[in-house]
Structure formats: C-alpha cells, structure tokens
Amino acid sequence: MAEILKVSISEEGDVSVISFSGRMDANSSKDGDKALQEMIDNGKTKIVVCCEELSYISSSGLRILLSAVKRLRATGGDLKLSNLTTSIKDIITMTGFNRIFTIFETVEEAIESFKK
Amino acid sequence: MSSTYTLATNASLKEISTIAEFITSSLTCSGVMEEIIFAIELAVDEITNNIMMYAYPAGEGTMKIMIDVSGTDISIEIRDQGKEFNPLLFPPPDISSNSDERKIGGLGIHMVRSIMDKVNYERRDGQNILKLNKSLSGTKP
Numbered sequence: 001m002a003e004i005l006k007v008s009i010s011e012e013g014d015v016s017v018i019s020f021s022g023r024m025d026a027n028s029s030k031d032g033d034k035a036l037q038e039m040i041d042n043g044k045t046k047i048v049v050c051c052e053e054l055s056y057i058s059s060s061g062l063r064i065l066l067s068a069v070k071r072l073r074a075t076g077g078d079l080k081l082s083n084l085t086t087s088i089k090d091i092i093t094m095t096g097f098n099r100i101f102t103i104f105e106t107v108e109e110a111i112e113s114f115k116k
Numbered sequence: 117m118s119s120t121y122t123l124a125t126n127a128s129l130k131e132i133s134t135i136a137e138f139i140t141s142s143l144t145c146s147g148v149m150e151e152i153i154f155a156i157e158l159a160v161d162e163i164t165n166n167i168m169m170y171a172y173p174a175g176e177g178t179m180k181i182m183i184d185v186s187g188t189d190i191s192i193e194i195r196d197q198g199k200e201f202n203p204l205l206f207p208p209p210d211i212s213s214n215s216d217e218r219k220i221g222g223l224g225i226h227m228v229r230s231i232m233d234k235v236n237y238e239r240r241d242g243q244n245i246l247k248l249n250k251s252l253s254g255t256k257p
Contacts, residue, residue, distance in 0.1 A: 025136075026165045027129045056154075058161050059224040066218060073216070087154050094230045095223055096211025 024061030045077030171198025
C-alpha cells in the first residue's frame with residue numbers, strides 16, 4: 001500500500017512550521033492544501049514547509065505550494081522550503097520552482113531568515 | 117531480454133496508489149534504478165491525472181498502462197477511451213517567471229517532457245494513445 005500524506009504543524013514564535021510526510025499526489029495534496037489554507041485563514045504569514053519526510057511530489061503538490069505562496073506574498077508574508085531530499089530538489093529545479101521559493105537546508109535556518 | 121507489464125484500471129483518483137505500485141513493482145522486477153523508477157512514476161502520474169481531468173471530465177472511465185523493458189529501453193503506452201485529448205498541445209510553462217506571474221497549467225506535461233526522452237500522442241480507434249520512451253543509457257535523471 002502506498003503511503004499517504006501526513007501533516008504536522010508547530011509554532012516557533014511567529015513562524016509556523018508545517019511538515020509534510022509521505023506522498024503529495026493529486027489525491028493527497030488536497031489535505032496539504034487544506035492545512036496550508038487554514039493556516040493562512042488563521043492569520044499566519046510566516047510559514048516554513050519542512051520536506052524532510054516528503055517522499056514524492058507531483059504537479060498537484062507544487063500547485064498547492066504556489067497557491068499558498070502567492071496568497072502570503074500578496075499580504076507581505078512568505079512561505080519558505082526546508083530539508084528537501086535529493087528527489088524533491090530535482091523536481092523543484094526541473095519545474096523552475098527554485099526561482100519562486102527560498103530554500104534552506106534546515107528548518108532552523110528557514111525560521112532565522114524570517115527574523116532578518 | 118524483454119519484460120512486459122500491463123495494468124487495466126479505472127481512471128480515478130482512488131487508483132493513484134495502485135498505479136504507483138504497479139510502476140514501482142514492474143520496474144523494480146526489471147532491475148531499473150530507484151531514481152529512474154521515481155522519475156517514471158512521476159511522469160505516468162502526471163499523464164494519468166490529465167486523463168482523469170480532461171479525457172473523462174464527466175466522470176470515471178478506464179485506462180490501460182503497458183510497460184515494456186527491453187535492454188536499456190523503457191517504453192510505456194497509456195491508452196484511454198475518453199474524449200480526444202492531446203496533452204502535448206499544452207503550451208509550455210515559463211519556468212523562469214516569479215510567483216506572481218507563474219501560471220498553474222502545463223506544469224505536469226513539462227515534467228513528463230523533462231523526464232522522458234520521447235513523448236508521442238495519437239488518436240486511433242476512439243482511443244487516446246500516449247507513448248513514452250526512456251533510454252537507460254541516456255543522461256536525463
């Protein structure tokens with residue numbers, strides 16, 4: 001049985017860290033989208049997406065990240081990515097999403113970048 | 117030596133896991149490297165999602181995925197009997213644009229073209245037939 005997407009959220013001061021674990025495909029990305037949009041609805045403006053446990057992302061998953069970052073930047077916020085595996089990094093580069101998102105090696109570096 | 121694998125399934129989001137497992141198990145059996153399997157799984161996922169959205173916009177239909185691994189060549193044929201739909205007609209996305217300008221459409225087929233060496237579409241006998249080829253001796257990931 002293929003993995004599903006698990007979502008966990010934590011707060012570090014005014015920065016929210018959302019960690020995706022498993023697969024983000026056309027089916028499971030709906031859960032990721034719901035979680036991200038709810039965070040923005042609740043006034044979160046600084047979001048780090050930790051991809052350490054993310055094993056797969058299709059264009060459906062990339063679309064939800066794009067939709068969230070567009071919404072955040074429109075109000076002065078941002079969404080940053082951290083802990084990309086080699087496979088996910090390859091997809092991000094292939095699609096030019098590395099030009100859209102700021103990418104960090106660790107969650108801590110991504111959180112720190114919001115303080116500058 | 118040549119190995120052939122076939123999956124006939126519903127074109128439904130519920131079958132995404134089944135399709136992913138079919139690709140992984142078939143290519144693993146043929147000794148294909150893990151990173152190539154990952155890329156091909158992604159390409160087939162994008163194509164089958166397009167079939168669900170555009171060939172069968174009104175609901176579910178069926179599709180067939182055939183994989184042939186022969187020496188260093190992987191050939192994949194995906195057929196459906198839905199509405200005529202050629203994914204290769206999607207305009208390519210501008211992957212150099214920033215988030216404000218970035219359009220959502222065309223990303224999936226761009227990924228397929230990036231991963232595979234050859235992608236061909238034909239409409240025949242009421243079927244959409246998409247053929248994907250990947251040479252394991254090539255340089256793409």
